[in-house]
Amino acid sequence: MNNYDVVIIGAGAAGLFCAGVAGQRGLKVLLLDHSEKVAEKIRISGGGRCNFTNRDAAPANFLGDNPHFCRSALSRYTPRDFIELLQKHGVLFHEKHKGQLFCDRSAEDVINVLLAECAAGGVIRWQPCQVKNIVKIDASPEDSRAQSYRIESDRGLIETPQLVIATGGLSIPKIGATDFGYRIARQFGLRLVEPRAALVPLTFDGDDWAPFAQLAGLALPVRVETGAANASPKQRKKAATFHEDLLFTHRGLSGPAILQISSFWREGQPIRVDLAPGTDLPQQLLRAKSGSKKLIANELASLVPSRLADAWVQADPVLQKPICDATDKALLTLAERLADWQLVPNGSEGYKKAEVTVGGVDTRDLSSQTMESKQPGLYFIGEVVDVTGWLGGYNFQWAWASAFACAQALNANLTVLEG
Ligand SMILES: Cc1cc2nc3c(=O)[nH]c(=O)nc-3n(C[C@H](O)[C@H](O)[C@H](O)COP(=O)(O)OP(=O)(O)OC[C@H]3O[C@@H](n4cnc5c(N)ncnc54)[C@H](O)[C@@H]3O)c2cc1C
Structure with missing residues (x-):
């Protein structure tokens, strides 16, 4: 039988970081993953x-049934803390857009930092390693904490x-994503918030x-939001809005604006897109009507990308004419x-x-301070939450912060009771 102070299943972002911090606190740590390579998601x-x-990460940038759950962990391990860790290892990085920090060289740099931190903590790693079963062994009926996991x-x-x-x-099952975490949560009686992509x-x-x-391949800046135009003021308050680029694809819409709004979108709901944010379209079109003999598509092409203007006008016979011949109503x-x-x-x-x-493991069943579940000794960190x-x-x-909160709470030298 192999005994450890803590076993961490999943050697991705959160698991690697938690293992390194716990190991350096003196715990005997085993980290295992069913994939041959660690941290495939960091790599891609x-x-x-x-x-x-x-740089600007704050609780408002996170979704979940309890939007306050992430506060404690995020405040105890901040972007600055992770930046300092990378700097300690000499990793070069740059800011790209709205506080987003990227490696100058490669994502491998982050993986190497995490592996070095694990090595410094004496973390034992097993990969590939398949977990077949987990059972809880209660050694003392009087003390629910006198237990172990086999x-x-x-x-x-x-x-x-x-x-x-x-x-x-x-997400991305072909690089090793599974529902393992949700199954374990269910096995130990924890609630789940329905997961969705x-x-x-x-x-x-x-x-x-x-x-x-x-229009596939066309990208343009937009404002996008969830919810119908006739939504009530209360619903509107809940609506999410993003100003980012949108990308047309053969099957639909992508780009940062759509990725962002997809997290808030629910099946059957509309999304609403302003294709010319910051432009007073009614005024511009009516002004063009009074002084131009150009086709509507051509005038429109000075306000939005010309491919979009063409496709939009092509879809509506009323608009296939010189702008001076269009009615005000049609232009509005x-x-x-x-x-x-x-x-x-x-x-x-x-x-x-x-x-x-x-979605994922319901935060009502987890401690926001430690990530321990209501099942003593069982913790959940990272995206599974x-x-x-x-x-x-x-x-x-979130992966770093939740892993850090957990690693700080783990105990060294808890007696493992032989079952
Ligand atoms: C294409 C892509 C790009 C992304 N880019 C960014 C980005 O730039 N910035 C950002 O903040 N986020 C990004 N993300 C999201 C980010 O990768 C994840 O949120 C983050 O990796 C979650 O960390 P985690 O440790 O919880 O899970 P993961 O990093 O997914 O790690 C989970 C680990 O568990 C292992 N595992 C799964 N099932 C089992 C099992 N049954 N037994 C044993 N091991 C198992 C997996 O092999 C994996 O190693 C991106 C995601 C994708 C897919």
């Missing part, structure tokens, strides 16, 4: 450069008083999308539709394209 993140944090793996039996689940969410491109019905499919309707394009996605590209999973960051380095910051 940020286009291979890993957007490892966001883990049956393809590398043998392991026993530990503290078990950390860091197996992430469901997020930070993901949205798709539309083929017929509805046909006029726009030709055109302006309104472009500034408030309301459309209902039929779905998303799903977990194979999603960057994260919204119902805390999801916006696009822009926030998800890694």
Whole structure:
């Protein structure tokens, strides 16, 4: 039987970081992963450069059933702390956009830092290692804490008083994502918030999308929000809004604006897009009408990208004429539709394209201070928890912060009771 102070399952961002911190606090740590390589998601993140944090990360940048849950951990391990860690290891990085920090060289730099921190903490790593079963062994009926977890793996039996689940969410199954964390949560009677794909491109019905499919590859800055135009003031208060770039695809919409809004979007709901934010379209079109003989499509092309102007006008016979011949009403309707394009996605590209999973282990069953669940000795950290960051380095910051909170709370030298 192998005994450890703590066993961490999942050697991704959160698991590696937690292992390193706990090891350096003097705990005997075993970190195991079913994949041959650690941290595959870090490797592919940020286009291979890993957007490892966001300088301005704050609780408002996170979603979850309890939006306050992330506060404590985020305040105790901040973006500055992770920046200092990278600086200590000589990793060079730069700010790209809205506080997003990327490695200058490669995401491998972040992985190497985490591996070096694990090595400094004497962390034992087993990969690939399949966990077949986990059972709790109660040694004393009077004391619920006098217990251990027995883990049956393809590398043998392991026993530990503290078990950390860091197996992430469901996105990108082909690089090792599984529902393991959710299954363990259920096994130990914890609640789950229904998981769904997020930070993901949205798709539309083929017929509805046909006029726009030709725009695939076109990117433009937009304002996007959730919720219908006729939403109540209360619903509007809850609506999310982002100012980012949108990208047309063959099947629908992508780009940072859409990835951001996808985390808030619910099936059946519309999204609303302002395709010319900051432009007074009604005024511009009416002014053009009074002094121009150009086609509407040509005038419009000075206000939005010309491919978009062409496709939009082609879809509506009323607009295929010189602007001076158009009625004010037709131009005002055109302006309104472009500034408030309301459309209902039929779905998303799903977990194979999603960057994260919204939902997960219900935070009502976890301590926000330690990440320990109501099942003593069982912890959940990182994306498996119902805390999801916006696009822009926030998800890694949650991985570091939740891992740190957990690692600080783990105990060294708890007696492992022989069952
Ligand atoms: C394409 C892409 C790009 C991204 N870019 C960014 C970015 O730039 N910035 C950002 O902040 N976030 C980004 N993210 C999100 C970020 O990668 C995740 O939120 C983060 O990795 C979550 O950390 P984690 O440790 O909880 O889970 P992961 O990093 O997913 O680690 C989970 C680990 O558990 C292992 N595992 C799973 N199931 C089992 C099992 N049954 N047994 C044993 N081990 C198991 C996996 O192999 C994996 O190593 C990106 C995600 C994707 C998919």
